[in-house]
Amino acid sequence: MTHFSQRARTMALTAAKRAALAGALFAGAAMAFAQGTSTPVGTWKTIDDSTHQPKALVRITQDSDGTLSGKVVKGLNPNEKPGRLCTACTDERKDQPMLGMTIIKSMKQDGDTWDDGNILDPENGKVYKCKMHLEDGGNKLIVRGYIGVSLLGRSQTWIREADDAAQAKN
Incomplete structure (x- = not known):
């Protein structure tokens, strides 16, 4: 049971990291768009x-x-x-x-x-x-x-x- 909990926790952290990375990429793209029309x-x-x-x-x-x-x-x-x-x-x-x-x-x-x-x-x-x-x-x-x-x-x-x-x- 401990091995399963550890693996679930690792998968959850990996998913959270992917979501954070996707959010950062989206924010960067939005910032690039905004900068292109604000300069x-x-x-x-x-x-x-x-x-x-x-x-x-x-x-x-x-x-x-x-x-x-x-x-x-x-x-x-x-x-x-x-x-x-x-x-x-x-x-x-x-x-x-x-x-x-x-x-x-x-x-x-x-x-x-x-x-x-x-x-x-x-x-x-x-x-x-x-x-x-x-x-x-x-x-x-x-x-x-x-x-x-x-x-x-x-x-x-x-x-x-x-x-x-x-x-x-x-």
């Missing part, structure tokens, strides 16, 4: 302020220090000549190709927003302070570039690329 990391379609047409794809990544940066990965304007350079830039990006250029730097998370970084407008070469937050379940990124205080600036709504949204849900 700006991913690829975003920018919209031209004047024409309201898609302008470029910007991939936002998390750097080793936890800050976010964003790089132009594709131009979407069919009328734009390939290989355009940032002739208006005044920093190390002067006369560098816009494609592949890092335009967002040093964004730090502060609750539901990211700020303390900057964004470059490659059209005019100006660097602005930047603030951004997610809306619409993580599918829209509101990006605000400003000088001095946030009231003196403009906002753009960027749209998460469908592939990133689908990956975030898997």
